[in-house]
Structures are given as C-alpha cells and as structure tokens.
Amino acid sequence: MRKxxxxxxSRVLSGVTQKPAxxxxxxxxxxxxxxxxxxxxxxxxxxxxxxxxxxxxxxxDGLKYYRxxxxxxxxxxxxxxxxxxxxxxxxxxxxxxxxxxxxxLEAGINPTDHVITSYRAHGLCYTRGLSVRSILxxxxxxxxxxxxxxxxxxxxxxxxxxxGNGIVGAQGPLGAGVALACKYKGNKEVCLxxxxxxxxxQGQIAEAHNMAALWKLPCVFICENNLYGMGTSVExxxxxxxxxxxxxxxxxxxxxxxxxxxxxxxxxxAADYCRSGKGPIVMELQTYRYHGHSMSDPGISYRSREEVQxxxxxxxxxxxxxDRMVNSKLATIEELKEIDVEVRKEIEDAAQxxxxxxEPPLEELGxxxxxxxxxxxxxxxxxxxxxxSLG
Amino acid sequence: xxxxxxxxxxRSLIGAPPCLPAVCGSVARNPGLQVGMxxxxxxxxxxxxxxxxxxxxxxxxxxxxxxxxALLQPASATGDAAQRRQVAHFTFQPDPEPREYGQTQKxxxxxxxxxxxxxxxxxxPTAVIFGEDVAFGGVFRCTVGLRDKYGxxxxxxxxxxxxxxxxxxxxxxxxxxxxxxxxxxxxxxxxAFDQIVNEAAKYRYRSGDLFxxxxxxIRAPWGCVGHGALYHSQxxxxxxxxxxxxxxxxxxxxxxxxxxxxxxxxxxxxxxxFEPKILYRAAVEQVPVEPYNIPLSQAExxxxxxxxxxxxWGTQVHVIREVASMAQEKLGVSCxxxxxKTILPWDMDTVCKSVIKTGRLLISHxxxxxxxxxxxxxxxxxxxxxxxxxxxISRVCGYDTPFPHIFEPFYIPDKWKCYDALRKMINY
Numbered sequence: 001m002r003k004x005x006x007x008x009x010s011r012v013l014s015g016v017t018q019k020p021a022x023x024x025x026x027x028x029x030x031x032x033x034x035x036x037x038x039x040x041x042x043x044x045x046x047x048x049x050x051x052x053x054x055x056x057x058x059x060x061d062g063l064k065y066y067r068x069x070x071x072x073x074x075x076x077x078x079x080x081x082x083x084x085x086x087x088x089x090x091x092x093x094x095x096x097x098x099x100x101x102x103x104x105l106e107a108g109i110n111p112t113d114h115v116i117t118s119y120r121a122h123g124l125c126y127t128r129g130l131s132v133r134s135i136l137x138x139x140x141x142x143x144x145x146x147x148x149x150x151x152x153x154x155x156x157x158x159x160x161x162x163x164g165n166g167i168v169g170a171q172g173p174l175g176a177g178v179a180l181a182c183k184y185k186g187n188k189e190v191c192l193x194x195x196x197x198x199x200x201x202q203g204q205i206a207e208a209h210n211m212a213a214l215w216k217l218p219c220v221f222i223c224e225n226n227l228y229g230m231g232t233s234v235e236x237x238x239x240x241x242x243x244x245x246x247x248x249x250x251x252x253x254x255x256x257x258x259x260x261x262x263x264x265x266x267x268x269x270a271a272d273y274c275r276s277g278k279g280p281i282v283m284e285l286q287t288y289r290y291h292g293h294s295m296s297d298p299g300i301s302y303r304s305r306e307e308v309q310x311x312x313x314x315x316x317x318x319x320x321x322x323d324r325m326v327n328s329k330l331a332t333i334e335e336l337k338e339i340d341v342e343v344r345k346e347i348e349d350a351a352q353x354x355x356x357x358x359e360p361p362l363e364e365l366g367x368x369x370x371x372x373x374x375x376x377x378x379x380x381x382x383x384x385x386x387x388x389s390l391g
Numbered sequence: 392x393x394x395x396x397x398x399x400x401x402r403s404l405i406g407a408p409p410c411l412p413a414v415c416g417s418v419a420r421n422p423g424l425q426v427g428m429x430x431x432x433x434x435x436x437x438x439x440x441x442x443x444x445x446x447x448x449x450x451x452x453x454x455x456x457x458x459x460x461a462l463l464q465p466a467s468a469t470g471d472a473a474q475r476r477q478v479a480h481f482t483f484q485p486d487p488e489p490r491e492y493g494q495t496q497k498x499x500x501x502x503x504x505x506x507x508x509x510x511x512x513x514x515x516p517t518a519v520i521f522g523e524d525v526a527f528g529g530v531f532r533c534t535v536g537l538r539d540k541y542g543x544x545x546x547x548x549x550x551x552x553x554x555x556x557x558x559x560x561x562x563x564x565x566x567x568x569x570x571x572x573x574x575x576x577x578x579x580x581x582x583a584f585d586q587i588v589n590e591a592a593k594y595r596y597r598s599g600d601l602f603x604x605x606x607x608x609i610r611a612p613w614g615c616v617g618h619g620a621l622y623h624s625q626x627x628x629x630x631x632x633x634x635x636x637x638x639x640x641x642x643x644x645x646x647x648x649x650x651x652x653x654x655x656x657x658x659x660x661x662x663x664x665f666e667p668k669i670l671y672r673a674a675v676e677q678v679p680v681e682p683y684n685i686p687l688s689q690a691e692x693x694x695x696x697x698x699x700x701x702x703x704w705g706t707q708v709h710v711i712r713e714v715a716s717m718a719q720e721k722l723g724v725s726c727x728x729x730x731x732k733t734i735l736p737w738d739m740d741t742v743c744k745s746v747i748k749t750g751r752l753l754i755s756h757x758x759x760x761x762x763x764x765x766x767x768x769x770x771x772x773x774x775x776x777x778x779x780x781x782x783x784i785s786r787v788c789g790y791d792t793p794f795p796h797i798f799e800p801f802y803i804p805d806k807w808k809c810y811d812a813l814r815k816m817i818n819y
Contacts, residue, residue, distance in 0.1 A: 090619070090620045090796060091618075091620065091623065141797035149796075150795065150796060150797065150798075151796065152796040154620075154622070155621070155796075166578075166621060166622035167578075167581075167622060168551055169582075198550075198551040199551060201550035201552050201555075202551055202552050202582070203552060203554050203555065203582070229551055230523075231524060232523075236548065237548075237550045237551065360797065360798075362798065362801055365790060365792060365795060365801060365802065366790065366792060369791070369793075378790050378791050378792060379760050379761065379791055
C-alpha cells in the first residue's frame, strides 16, 4: 500500500518536474516501453483469416498516435470556431470522432503509399503530412494554404495524397487508377481509396470494384461508415448495410473504427494482402462523427443528442487510447495533458497565421487552368478585363 | 445581452475620433443602448471612411475576442473585407401581384415550388417525387409537407446515385406515370448526363414515337450563392442546350417558377428545371395559390426600351434590370430587358424582334464565356439581324475558369461589369 502511494507520489512529481535523475528513477517502475493489447476480432468476408487479435504498442508510437489524434481533434474544433466567426466560408466538413481512422490508416501504411478520399478530409491531410498551418490557411482561403487558397476545405492535396474530392463517389475510379499505376510501376505500393456509407451506393464505386478485381490492382477500398450519409441513416439508404460485403466478389473485413490500434492492424493486413498481388480488398471502418454533415447541419435533427453523447462517453477514440496507455503505464496522465497543452498552442499559432495571412492575388484567378500552353488571356465578364493564365 | 461594450473596446472598434470613445463609455454603462450603439458606431465608422487596413485588423481582433455576433451584426454592412461579401450582387425585384389567377399568397421561391408540386400531386394521381433527402422536405425545403400529405409511396428518398435517380425516373415516365426527380445541386447532375442526353432526350426519336419519357421533369438548384465554390455554384444549362429532345427552363422569381414548373411537369417532353438557389429565400412575391401555367419557349419583355436589348435568365435578370435603371439614370439610355426563361428551345422571335428595334444586344450569364449559351444567342442574332446591328454583340459572363472559391465576387458578372459593357456598346 505504502509502496503504491510512494509510486503514485513519485509519478506525480516526475510528471511535474522532469529532472533527468528522477526520470531514471521513475522509468524503472512507472513507465513501460511496450504493452500488448487485445483487438476486437474483425468480421471477415471471403477471407480465411483476418488481422491479428492482439497487437503490441510501444510507448513512442502510443504518444505519437495520441498527439496526432489530439491535433486532428483540436484542429477540427478550431475550424468549427473559425467558421462560426466567418473566417472560413463555404463548406466545411469536420471529422472529429473519426480520428482513429485517419491516424490508424497512416500507421498501417508507408509514406510512399497513396491515399485518396472524399471531402471529409482534414484529418487525412494532416496525417499525410500537411501542417496544421497550411490546412487552416487553406480553409480561410489564404496564400499560405496548401492549394494556395484556391481550393478550400474540400480540395487539399500533398504528395501521395490525392484529396479532397467534392463529388461523392468520384474518387473511387481515381483510386483504382492510382493503384493501376502502382502495379504498373512495380514498386509494391498500395492505394487506399476511401469513401463513405452514402457513396457506397454510387455506381462509380461498383465500377471501380470491378476494374480493380479484374486487373488485380493493389487497391484497398475503405468504406468509412459513420452511420449517416448527410442526414440519411444507413438503414434508409442501403439495401445491405454490410458495406464490407458490398464488394461482392472482393474479400472484405469489418473493423472497429474507433480503436486506432484495430485500424492499424487491419490496414497492415489489408495492405499486405494487396502488396502480395492477390488483388483488391474492401475494409469497412465503423466510426462516428460528432459534428453534423457540414457546418450548416446541427447534426441532431436525424439523431438524438443522447446518441452522440453516448458515443463520446463510451467509444471516443482519444479517450480509448488514453485509458489504454495510462492503465498499462505506457504514459502518465500528466504527460498526456502536456501533449494536450502543446497541441493547443500549435493550433492557436496556426489559427493566428491563418487569419492574418494575405489572400491570394487576383491575378491567380486565371492561373493553372491548363499546363504548358503559352499564357493566353482568360476571357470573361467583359472584353476589357482579362486574366493571364499560367500553366 | 452580451458582454458590455467596454470603453477601450469601443476605441478599438472605431479607431481615431476622440469624441466617440467618451460617448461609448457613457453608453457602456447603460446596457439598454448596447445594440443601438453598435449600429450608430457602425454608421459613424462608415461615414468616417474607416475601411483602411488598420481598422480591418482591429475588426478582426475584436471578433476573435468572442464578442457576441449580435453586437457586430449591425456593423457587418460596413468596411470589413471578409464581411463585405455578405452583400448580394443583385436586388430581387418582385413583379406586381398577378390578378388573373385568383387568390394569391406571399411566398418565397422554395414555397412557390412546394405549392407547384402540391398542385401537381393533387391533380395527377400518378405523380411521384423522388431524390436525395426529399422526404423530410429537401435541403432547400422545397418538398416540405408533401410526404405527410400524399404518402410515402409518392414522395420518397433515393440513395446517393444521380445516374440511378434519372435512369429510374426515365423508367417511371416511360410507363406513363409522372416522374419529378430532384438532383440535389446542379453540380451533381453530371453522373446523370448520359441518362439525360442519351436516353431521355432520344427516347421518342429512336422509337419512332412509340415510346417517350415526356412525363419526366428533373429539378435542380442552380447558380452562384455567395459561398458555393466549385461544386455548389455551377450553371450547366449550356451543356444541355446542346441536346435536342429535352427542354431546359430557368425561372427568375416565385411567380414565374410555379407557373413554369407546372408547365414543365405537364409538358410532354422531358424537362430540366433549374432553380436559382440564391433566390430560394431572397425572392418573395405574391403567388397564386391555385395552379396556373406560364408557357414554355416564350421569352418575356419585362421592360420596353429603344436603345439596347439586355437578355438574361434566372438571377441575372435582376442584375440587368438594375443595370437598365442605371443606364436610364446616368446615360439616358432606354433599355429593353428580356427574360429568356426557356433556354431550349429558346424564343428567337422575341429576341430578334427586339434587336431589330434597338440595334444593340447584351447577353449576360454566370456560366463561363466560352461555349456559354450567350454564344448561341449571339450567333443566331448576328445571322438574322446583321444589318440592324449598330455595335458588336456584348457577352458579359463568368470567366473561363472553374467556379472559384475565394474569388467569387470577382468572377461573377455583376452590375458594374454589365454597365461598363453597355456603356462601351453605346459609345461604339
């Protein structure tokens, strides 16, 4: 009893002071380097075996995932705030609640693999390598944004991340195409093609499934099922809500999308499946979004507040990771709180930049329509105002 | 009431003038005057021309400090660049109350659409309405109450599949039932483009009049809305104008919308009805409660004139109406304003007769210039009325770029661009 008290006291002290001497003392009895966790078994379709049911998490990885998820969460909440203050205009689709999906997916693939998704993309933009600063200033439409302020919320891109697509389902065939390029180049890369439960009913997704299966493309089709396609629940939109089976002739697995480790293991499994040349695979991530579909949707007219609060209380991805790490002594609460504070500061700085940066110059209205053609004059509103186009 | 407007906040609100902070201070002690004070300060700010970058920076910091928006709303009409965009580029001009169709009611555009759909479903027992989210009333409230009134087998949701929606609608129409399909935004109509152009438009022709899908009507919100960016602002009427076999209609007001929509539904050809989304709430008029028809393919001369003809459709009609009054006031030029209404088949007679009278033509639309419908009108008019033209035909349209996100106010053909083009045409 006294030993536990002493341990608790020294843990608190170490969290506060962080002197090297006490850290050595503390490391031996309070921090573990690794821990093993069980994962919920995935439902399988046309697969003999699935991802492992236990996984090992190192302290380093755990802290990294925690930081990334917390950054995505705070970034989305900051975007919410900026939208209400009218710094961000237009459409803004937030993914808070779905952090485990983007962080878990990134953890399961290599930076050289490719990802394409729909418009609920801010989280994936961050995990794929964009800084919070460039994301927020793209949202506010400034020069410092990743698409130079011309794209906005739905059109953010970075190397090996193809956006950010506004038209629902249009990214399916694009992802299959990227996978074809990977296969053609023979570099063992895969393409993660994400779409939502609403898009799963688009014809283009079925076309992409067929092409990928026919030519055995290394494409992982991932359906982020957050139970609502805008305001329509999955039961009212789909004849079959088993989205992992909707690939029909494609193997599939259903994953708990609120558990970052589960998503990581499933992604590794799926990516390995594709890399070995067996063809495409479908993955369904069961997740939830706290915000409405977009900023103009309060999110409670088609679901109850209790439902949202329930999910927040029981299956919040950040909370789940935090509990696991603290209970298995991979980290202390104070450490995680420190990460929270650092993340908050990073977001504040980024928001400050995003709201004070200059907007793109008007000449850019005509830029980047075509490539390599000699600059022509972009005609428009009247014959006397023209913009020069630059490739 | 929000937090009291402290005197130092007041100072940052308006900048230099020394007298006002004192006034502000005294007002701050009286909470009842808060909102009115904000309005006064705002007007004072505008009068003092405080649109300089310095004050803008202060505006922003003030907002970021989290003051209640209610306090700032009266001020929003003044200088700040980000907030200036809230002012629309047009002013809706309602038509006088129609007398010949019976009792009228004040309705905005989406209520007029609901009324038209209500009349259709009541009159025609085979009529069905379907699309994404139409059951609860639609994202623009155009179908509110219809499911409760007519039942869930007549007003129902479809999954997220535009191609499926239109193809399905064609099927319903071929059997003889009336199909009213909704595409949630005109920008999303492209997956259905093949069904519309290759199936719907050609059905009667290819079957030698044995089959047809004439009882199909497709409705879609259309046009710029201030914050729509690339995929919620497009005006795709030109793509469909190139397709014989369908009809394309764009109303300018609630009264026109109800009459034209009812005509489209009853027309024995597949029709696409584009509804200017920016007018859904902004346009309010007296609209008859009973059903009535406005004929398709007939343009309307809204205002008679003798010097220039101005042609537009949808929201842009209100812009050119304003341009016409500006021209009358500042240049003494008398303009004839025509609302084209039906894009395909379009009323060549009215436009050509007008151009023969005036000798000058200006056409304006939000869609990009190259290949926009203005080019078709322009080409036909120069064929028919060449010797009557006093100046080259002017087209004031959007730029040949995708519809921009942040550059929208510069992109759209607003009244100043139209006025400028008109002036140059007069002085040709």
